[in-house]
Amino acid sequence: MxxxxxxxxxxxxxxxxxxxxxxxxxxxxxDIIRVDRSSSAGxxxxxxxxxxxGRRSIAVDLKSAEGVDTVLRLVDDADVLIEGxxxxxxxxxGLGPDTCLARNGRLxxxxxxxxxxxGEMASVAGHDINYIALSGALHGIGNAGERPVPxxxxxxxxxxxxxxxxxxxxxxxxxxxxxxKGQVIDxxxxxxxxxxxxAIFGLMNQGAWTADRGTNLLDGGAHFYNTYETSDGKWxxxxxxxxxxYALLLEKSGLxxxxxxxxxxxxxxxxxxxxxxxRIFRTKTRDExxxxxxxxxxxxxxxxxxxxxxANPHNAARNTFAEQDGIHQAAPAPRFSRTAAELPVSAAAxxxxxxxxxxxxxxxDSEIDALTSSGxxxxx
Numbered sequence: 001m002x003x004x005x006x007x008x009x010x011x012x013x014x015x016x017x018x019x020x021x022x023x024x025x026x027x028x029x030x031d032i033i034r035v036d037r038s039s040s041a042g043x044x045x046x047x048x049x050x051x052x053x054g055r056r057s058i059a060v061d062l063k064s065a066e067g068v069d070t071v072l073r074l075v076d077d078a079d080v081l082i083e084g085x086x087x088x089x090x091x092x093x094g095l096g097p098d099t100c101l102a103r104n105g106r107l108x109x110x111x112x113x114x115x116x117x118x119g120e121m122a123s124v125a126g127h128d129i130n131y132i133a134l135s136g137a138l139h140g141i142g143n144a145g146e147r148p149v150p151x152x153x154x155x156x157x158x159x160x161x162x163x164x165x166x167x168x169x170x171x172x173x174x175x176x177x178x179x180x181k182g183q184v185i186d187x188x189x190x191x192x193x194x195x196x197x198x199a200i201f202g203l204m205n206q207g208a209w210t211a212d213r214g215t216n217l218l219d220g221g222a223h224f225y226n227t228y229e230t231s232d233g234k235w236x237x238x239x240x241x242x243x244x245x246y247a248l249l250l251e252k253s254g255l256x257x258x259x260x261x262x263x264x265x266x267x268x269x270x271x272x273x274x275x276x277x278x279r280i281f282r283t284k285t286r287d288e289x290x291x292x293x294x295x296x297x298x299x300x301x302x303x304x305x306x307x308x309x310x311a312n313p314h315n316a317a318r319n320t321f322a323e324q325d326g327i328h329q330a331a332p333a334p335r336f337s338r339t340a341a342e343l344p345v346s347a348a349a350x351x352x353x354x355x356x357x358x359x360x361x362x363x364x365d366s367e368i369d370a371l372t373s374s375g376x377x378x379x380x
Contacts, residue, residue, distance in 0.1 A: 002029020002332075002341040007173065009080040010035060010071070011055065012095070013350075016128075016153070017189065018084030018112045019051040020162030025080070025169065026054025026344045027332035033357055034348070035060050035071055041351030041378035050329040054344025058358070059351030059378040066376035068094045074361055075100050075107060080169055084112040087122050097184045107182040108172045112165050114156070116188030128156035131189035135160075137197050144214030144221065160192025215267070217241070223274035224249060224264065227303060228281035235303035236281060236289050248298045253280050351380035 007030040011022045026032045034055040041059035046052065058074075061067040072095070075081060081100060083090050090096045097109040114131045115121040121134070129150045132138040137156075142149040165187035172183055200218075203209035208217070215221040224240040240249040246264050250256055255276060263269045281289065286302050293300040304312060310321045310328055322331040325346045332341040354377050358368050371377040 001339065002027070003336055003339040004170075005029035005339070007031065007080065008078045009033070009082065010074055010078045012071075012081070012083040012085070012090070013037065014084035014112070016084070017157045017161030017165065018082055019049075020158050021110070021112065021165040021169070022055065022082055023051045023053060024163065024166040028341050029339070030080075032056070033058060033074060033353075035062075035074075036350035037062070038067070038351070038375060038378040041354070041380050043350050043380075045347050045349035045352065047325045047327055047346040049347045050327065052347035053324075053329075055348055056353035056357060057348040057350050057380075058354040059380065060354075061376050061378075062093050062095070064374070064376045065094075066371060066374055070358070070363075070371060070377055071095060072100070072103060073363070074357070076104050077361065078104065078107060079173065080108045080110060082110045082112065082165070082169075086125075087111075087113065087117045101182055101184070105182055106176060106180065108169055108176065109182065109184045110165050110169050110187065111185060112161060112187050114161075114189045116190060117186045128153035128161075128189065131156040132160070132193045135190045135194040135197065137193045139211070140197075140200060140213050140216075140219055142213050142219075144212065146214070148213065155193050155196060156189040160194075160196050161187065161189040164189075164192035164195070215270075221267070221270060223270050223277050226274065226277075228278055230284060230286040230289060231282055232285040232287075234286035236286055236293075237301050237303055238277075238293075239299040241299070245297050245299050248296060249300075252293050252296065252298060253277060255280060349380045351378045354379040 004025060007025070009022065009025055009030050009032040011018065011032055011034045013034055013036045022032055022034070032055045034052070034057045036057050036059045038059045038061040060070055062071070100107055100109055111117060113122070114126045115124070129138065132150070132155050138148045138150065141151050165185065168185040168187055172185060176182060200209055210216060213219055218225055220226055224238060224246050227235050227237050229235055238249060240246040243261070243264065247261060250260055260273060263273070290302055294302070309315055315321060319331055322329060322343045324343060327346065331343055355368060358371070358377065363371075372379060
């Protein structure tokens with residue numbers, strides 16, 4: 001099921017944004033074969049690894065010529081290949097884009113890196129925090145006068161990385177319908193995290209955003225777009241940007257100062273108004289504030305833990321979260337009216353599907369025996 005049903009993907013096993021991209025494609029119905037290391041065959045399935053859901057697994061020794069040739073034969077019938085190594089690694093393995101596209105001219109070859117395939121940083125190691133630092137995104141995240149705070153690894157690895165590559169792959173598949181030709185996608189987390197910042201860059205261009213973090217409209221500088229602690233040590237969020245929503249915030253919170261309405265966008269007044277709201281919100285529990293504000297146009301929501309988010313009535317009504325094999329996780333999204341996506345199976349053990357994948361690809365019994373005997377392919 002799903003809009004990508006029938007799309008065949010080869011995923012060279014990696015970490016972080018590559019598997020996240022694969023999860024997104026699998027969630028939408030793509031048939032994904034993950035190429036694991038032959039040395040990992042026999043390890044148990046990691047059902048807790050949500051990013052690995054929805055794959056079949058073949059365990060291959062990519063240091064052997066037979067193992068590389070096996071993957072190339074799988075590529076012959078594939079629509080997409082995903083790899084997340086440093087630039088040049090797949091070329092040295094014999095699985096680079098030129099080799100693969102020479103065999104399958106319709107292949108979409110997706111490359112996921114932090115710095116990109118080119119540029120002076122391309123060959124060095126890094127992680128999400130480094131990529132979003134270089135793109136300018138990290139500079140804007142944190143409290144006024146304090147250090148930049150990494151926003152988990154959502155901006156680089158997943159939003160600016162895996163999701164960017166998934167978008168690139170679907171765009172390339174659409175273009176292939178017209179041209180009949182595959183191509184190479186260079187998805188870099190520096191590029192993607194910069195792209196995510198374009199709305200903020202636009203505000204900078206208009207003079208509506210300063211380089212001083214924690215002092216602007218959407219970064220915690222404004223009292224009406226912020227989080228506040230309640231009397232029971234929990235937290236709430238308000239985002240009352242529009243004047244009519246802000247007026248409701250003043251009314252429901254009890255701040256109620258007549259002049260506060262006209263001072264909403266007065267930056268010099270934000271710190272004092274923020275302090276007043278902080279004192280007010282500490283007078284009641286989070287549940288008490290929910291009873292006053294939740295469901296109104298204040299633009300309000302409690303700050304929920306993962307367990308609380310799963311139990312929340314709105315999320316439950318939409319089936320935002322799912323449980324499979326005892327593992328709680330977010331369900332596939334977005335929703336489709338005709339080609340509904342279903343929660344894929346949990347992560348497979350490395351090499352769990354090796355023999356069946358080879359049979360499906362047209363390998364003969366004698367070829368399969370030779371590959372497994374030599375260790376080029378391992379079955380869990």
